[in-house]
Amino acid sequence: MYNERSVWAKIVIFSVVIILFIVLHYINILKPVEGLLTSALKPLQVPLYRFSIYLSDSETLYDKNELISENNQLKQDVNDLVKKNSELETYIDENEILKQQITFLEDNQLSYQTAKIISKYSGSNKQIVVINQGENVGIKVGFPVIAGNGVLIGKIDEVSANTAKVLLITSNVSEIAAQIENELNTPGIIKGKHGLSMAMELIPKQDEITDKSIVITSGIENNIPKGLIIGQIENITEKPGDLFKEADIIPLIDFSRLSVVSIVK
Amino acid sequence: MWRRNILYLLIFISLLIIQTSFGSVGLWANKMNLVSAFVIACMLYNSFTYGLVLTLISGIYLDIYSGLNFGLITTSLFLAVITVYLLAKHTISYNSIWSILLLIILVIVFYNFDLLILSYIVKQFRFGIDIFHIYFIDIFWQCGLNVMATVFVYSIRNYLKRHMIFYEK
Numbered sequence: 168m169y170n171e172r173s174v175w176a177k178i179v180i181f182s183v184v185i186i187l188f189i190v191l192h193y194i195n196i197l198k199p200v201e202g203l204l205t206s207a208l209k210p211l212q213v214p215l216y217r218f219s220i221y222l223s224d225s226e227t228l229y230d231k232n233e234l235i236s237e238n239n240q241l242k243q244d245v246n247d248l249v250k251k252n253s254e255l256e257t258y259i260d261e262n263e264i265l266k267q268q269i270t271f272l273e274d275n276q277l278s279y280q281t282a283k284i285i286s287k288y289s290g291s292n293k294q295i296v297v298i299n300q301g302e303n304v305g306i307k308v309g310f311p312v313i314a315g316n317g318v319l320i321g322k323i324d325e326v327s328a329n330t331a332k333v334l335l336i337t338s339n340v341s342e343i344a345a346q347i348e349n350e351l352n353t354p355g356i357i358k359g360k361h362g363l364s365m366a367m368e369l370i371p372k373q374d375e376i377t378d379k380s381i382v383i384t385s386g387i388e389n390n391i392p393k394g395l396i397i398g399q400i401e402n403i404t405e406k407p408g409d410l411f412k413e414a415d416i417i418p419l420i421d422f423s424r425l426s427v428v429s430i431v432k
Numbered sequence: 433m434w435r436r437n438i439l440y441l442l443i444f445i446s447l448l449i450i451q452t453s454f455g456s457v458g459l460w461a462n463k464m465n466l467v468s469a470f471v472i473a474c475m476l477y478n479s480f481t482y483g484l485v486l487t488l489i490s491g492i493y494l495d496i497y498s499g500l501n502f503g504l505i506t507t508s509l510f511l512a513v514i515t516v517y518l519l520a521k522h523t524i525s526y527n528s529i530w531s532i533l534l535l536i537i538l539v540i541v542f543y544n545f546d547l548l549i550l551s552y553i554v555k556q557f558r559f560g561i562d563i564f565h566i567y568f569i570d571i572f573w574q575c576g577l578n579v580m581a582t583v584f585v586y587s588i589r590n591y592l593k594r595h596m597i598f599y600e601k
Contacts, residue, residue, distance in 0.1 A: 174480060178514055181484045185510055188492055189503035201496050211449050 173280040184298050190203055265427055271317035277392060278432040280304050284425055285330070294362040296321075299430060301329045311384070311391045311431045319343070319384060319395040320428060331430075335422055336397065337362045345397050346385040354385055357397055357416060365398055365416040372412055376403060382416055392431060443588070444486060448493050480517060487513050504550050512542035533579060585601060 191197040265281060272279045282298035300306055310323045312333045320339065324334035334341055341359040346352045346369060353374040355367040367382060380400045386393025398416035405412045491506025498505055516538045 174518075177481055179483060181488060181510065184488060185491070185503070185506050188488075188506065192495075192502045204493070205496065208449055 176310050260426065261309040265429075269429075270286040271313070272429060272431070273338075275317070275392070275394065279429045280432060281427060282308060282331075283427055283428050293324075293340055294309050294338045294359070294422075295324065295332045296335065296425065296428075298331050298333060298430070299329070300430065301327050301331045303328050305432055306331050306430050307390070309390045311395055313395055313431060314425055314428045318418075318420050319391075319396070319397050320420070320422060320425065321431065322391070332429070335359070335362070336425075337365055337418065337422060343391070343397065344385045344388040345382050347379045347400065348383055349374075349376065351375075352385075355382075355414075357382065360415075364401075364418065367400070367414045367416050368411065370414060372405065372410055374412075376400060376412070376414065378403065390431075441494060444490070448490055481518070483513060484510075500551065501554050504554065508543050508547035508550055511546045512539050515542050536579065546579075 188197065269279075269281075280300055282300040284296045285299045287295070288299035290293045298312075306323055306326055308323050309324055311319055312321050312323065314320045317362045319336060321333040321335040321338075322343070323331050325332040336343055336357060336359055338359040339361060342359075343357040344354070345357045345371075346374075347367075351374050353370060353376055355366050355370040357367055360366050370376065378400055382397045382400060384391050384393055384395040384397060396419060398418050400414045402415040403412060404414065487509050488506065491509045494505045494509075495502045516535060520535055520538065
C-alpha cells in the first residue's frame with residue numbers, strides 16, 4: 168500500500184499543516200475564512216438546529232409525560248388522603264354530636280335510638296332526611312328526632328322496616344306545639360318556612376316576649392316530650408287588630424350538615 | 433473515480449453539518465460520527481492521504497464550532513487516526529463490517545484519550561477549560577451513534593458496489 172517512509176512523510180506534513188492552522192487561528196489570520204465557512208453553512212444549520220431542538224423537546228416531552236403521570240398519581244394520593252381525612256373528621260364530628268345527644272337524653276331520662284342520615288330530599292313543601300333505622304328498632308310515626316344537645320330537627324313522617332323519613336321542622340307542612348322559655352311559658356305553634364327557617368304563630372298578644380328567647384317543645388303533643396330545643400326568636404311581628412303575635416324562629420343548628428341524629432322513643 | 437470522491441465528500445460534509453447543529457453533550461451529540469466517516473472514507477478509498485485530508489477538514493471545522501481551545505479536536509483526531517492506522521494497517525480487512533466496527537471503536541477510544549490528555553496539558557498552561565468532569569458523560573452515546581453511522585455508511589457502500597454505481601468494472 169504505502170511504504171513506511173511515505174507514511175511518515177505524510178504524517179509530518181499534515182502535522183505541520185495542523186500546527187500552521189492553529190497558529191493562524193490564534194493570530195486571527197484564519198478568522199475571515201472561518202467566518203466565510205460558518206456563514207455559508209448557516210442556511211443548512213438553522214433547520215438542522217431547529218430539528219435538534221425538536222428532538223430535545225421530544226426528550227423533554229418524555230420527561231413531561233413522566234411528570235404528568237407522577238403529578239396525577241400525587242393528585243390521586245392527595246384526594247385519597249383528603250377523603251380519609253374527611254372521613255376521620257366526620258367520625259370526630261359524629262362522635263361529638265352523639266356525646267351531646269346522649270348526655271342530653273340521659274340527663275332527661277329519655278329513651279332513644281341513634282341513627283345515621285343516609286339521604287336527603289328537598290321538595291316545595293317537604294324537607295326530608297332519611298335515616299338508617301326503622302320499625303325494627305321501634306321507631307314510629309310522630310317520634311321526635313333530635314340532633315346536637317337536644318335540638319329538635321323534625322318528626323318521623325314515614326317508617327319502614329329499616330329506614331324512616333324525618334320531616335324537618337323547617338318544612339312548610341311541619342307544625343309543632345311549642346313554648347317560649349320565659350316566665351309565662353308563652354305557648355305557640357311552630358310552622359316551617361320554605362325549608363329555611365320557622366315561624367312561631369298563635370303567640371298570645373298579651374304575653375311579653377323578647378328577641379333571642381329560646382323556643383322549646385311544649386310537651387302537649389303526643390310522643391314529643393317537653394323541653395326539646397326548637398330555635399331562637401329573631402323577629403317579632405305584631406299587627407293591630409290581630410289576637411296573636413308572630414315571631415321568626417332561627418334554627419340553632421345547620422340542618423344541611425346533619426349526619427347523626429337520635430330518635431326519642 | 434471523481435464521482436465517488438464527490439459522493440463521499442458530500443456524505444462527509446453532511447455529517448459535519450449535522451454534528452455541529454446538534455448539542456455537544458448528551459443523547460444527540462454526534463461528534464464522533466465524523467471520526468466514523470473519516471475511517472470509513474479511508475477504508476473505502478483505501479487511501480491514507482485522503483483520510484488525512486478528511487481529518488484535517490473535519491478537525492478544523494469542528495474546532496471552529498467547539499467550545500474547547502482551537503486545535504484540540506483536530507490534533508486529537510489526527511493522533512487517533514495515525515495511531516489506529518499504524519496499529520491496524522496490516523490486519524484490517526476493509527470488506528468486513530466487524531473489522532470496520534473494531535476500527536471505529538479503536539478510533540473513538542484513542543480520540544477521547546488523546547483529547548483528554550491534550551485538554552489536561554492545555555489546562556496546565558492555565559488557558560484551557562476543565563472538561564474532565566463532563567468527559568465521559570456522552571461516551572456511550574458516541575459509541576452507539578458511531579456504530580449506527582458505520583452500519584449506515586457501510587450499507588451505502590455495499591449498495592453502490594452491488595449495483596456497480598460509481599464502481600469501475
